[in-house]
Amino acid sequence: MRKVTVIGAGAWGTALAVQALRAGGAVTLWARDPARAAAIAASRINPRLPGVVLPAALRITDTLDGLDADLLLLAVPVAHLRAVAARLPAGPVVVCAKGVEAGTLALPLEILASLDPVRPARPAAVLSGPNFASEIAAGLPAAAVLAGDAAARAAGLAGLATPGLRLYGNEDALGVQLGGAAKNVVAIAAGAVIGAALGENARAALITRGLAEIARLIAALGGRAETAAGLSGLGDLLLTCTGTASRNYRLGLALGRGAALAEALASCGGVSEGAASAPALRQRAARAGLDLPICGAVAALLAGETTLAQAIADLMARPLRDE
Numbered sequence: 001m002r003k004v005t006v007i008g009a010g011a012w013g014t015a016l017a018v019q020a021l022r023a024g025g026a027v028t029l030w031a032r033d034p035a036r037a038a039a040i041a042a043s044r045i046n047p048r049l050p051g052v053v054l055p056a057a058l059r060i061t062d063t064l065d066g067l068d069a070d071l072l073l074l075a076v077p078v079a080h081l082r083a084v085a086a087r088l089p090a091g092p093v094v095v096c097a098k099g100v101e102a103g104t105l106a107l108p109l110e111i112l113a114s115l116d117p118v119r120p121a122r123p124a125a126v127l128s129g130p131n132f133a134s135e136i137a138a139g140l141p142a143a144a145v146l147a148g149d150a151a152a153r154a155a156g157l158a159g160l161a162t163p164g165l166r167l168y169g170n171e172d173a174l175g176v177q178l179g180g181a182a183k184n185v186v187a188i189a190a191g192a193v194i195g196a197a198l199g200e201n202a203r204a205a206l207i208t209r210g211l212a213e214i215a216r217l218i219a220a221l222g223g224r225a226e227t228a229a230g231l232s233g234l235g236d237l238l239l240t241c242t243g244t245a246s247r248n249y250r251l252g253l254a255l256g257r258g259a260a261l262a263e264a265l266a267s268c269g270g271v272s273e274g275a276a277s278a279p280a281l282r283q284r285a286a287r288a289g290l291d292l293p294i295c296g297a298v299a300a301l302l303a304g305e306t307t308l309a310q311a312i313a314d315l316m317a318r319p320l321r322d323e
Helices: 011-022 034-043 078-085 108-115 133-138 150-160 173-195 200-220 225-229 231-242 247-256 261-267 273-287 293-302 308-316
Strands: 003-007 026-030 059-061 071-074 093-095 124-128 142-148 165-170
Touching: 003 011, 011 026, 011 071, 011 133, 011 150, 034 059, 071 078, 071 150, 078 108, 078 273, 093 108, 093 150, 108 124, 108 173, 124 150, 124 173, 124 231, 142 150, 142 173, 142 231, 150 165, 165 173, 173 200, 173 225, 173 231, 173 247, 173 273, 173 293, 200 225, 200 231, 200 273, 200 293, 225 231, 231 247, 247 261, 247 273, 273 293, 293 308
Parallel strands: 003 026, 003 071, 026 059, 071 093, 093 124, 142 165
Antiparallel strands: 124 142
16 A cells, blocks of 8 residues: 655645545545644544544654655645745655745745755655545545656646546656746735625636736746646636635735735735745746836835725736736
């Protein structure tokens, strides 16, 4: 039986652990906090994924010592990825997080590669796509993409794919990661548009231009522009810009309704990766000489450099040109 270890007991990591069990694996779920791990093991309930009773076969642990896995699923926020990844046991790893590291501006697989630059890197891939944790845990039909090293993609397919979760491979790991990071930023903007009662026309225009922005970003940094039209781009963008289960969308919604940033962050119910990714993407794009109007506007709004009304006015006043 394939041994799968999920690193990170948030909603997404827990849902992936349930999915890996569904795919026939022997699964261990790691939680950083010993008290939280013990509570989840005893109750078989993770408060971050309410309504889901964890199967008895799912092992819960708070230690990485002695773990032996055929597949590691790394499901911690990008801000904590470097510290946790440095402690991983051997084995192929699939990163199940989206975003850009502040300071280094590194994407998830770039963080992994930087940890061990001398020896050959471990097989690594990234999982991305339009997936809400609650629906994956419930076994509802879904699709996602695995991008990166061929061996890690194969391990991920074997460890997660079921008739209810269709997985596609992709060699453009850079494009997939950029799409996953940028769509969270656009989702904040989409939430703000609805929160400010600017209408569905405005949201549709924002999503469309956001997709074009993501495609330009991918191409400028060396990926394939067409990756933006796939599950990690258009698919994830549609979900997070329209679904209220998205923390990034809820953050924007609160900002659009006039909440202060601290209040809005507290109200979104978890980590909003888009809030950290917006300034990092703006910086990385600037290094490539690329202008990102929507991501830039969100970064400026979050930094207090502009107001929502001014950001919208600036976007609408950009020079007219062909699409």
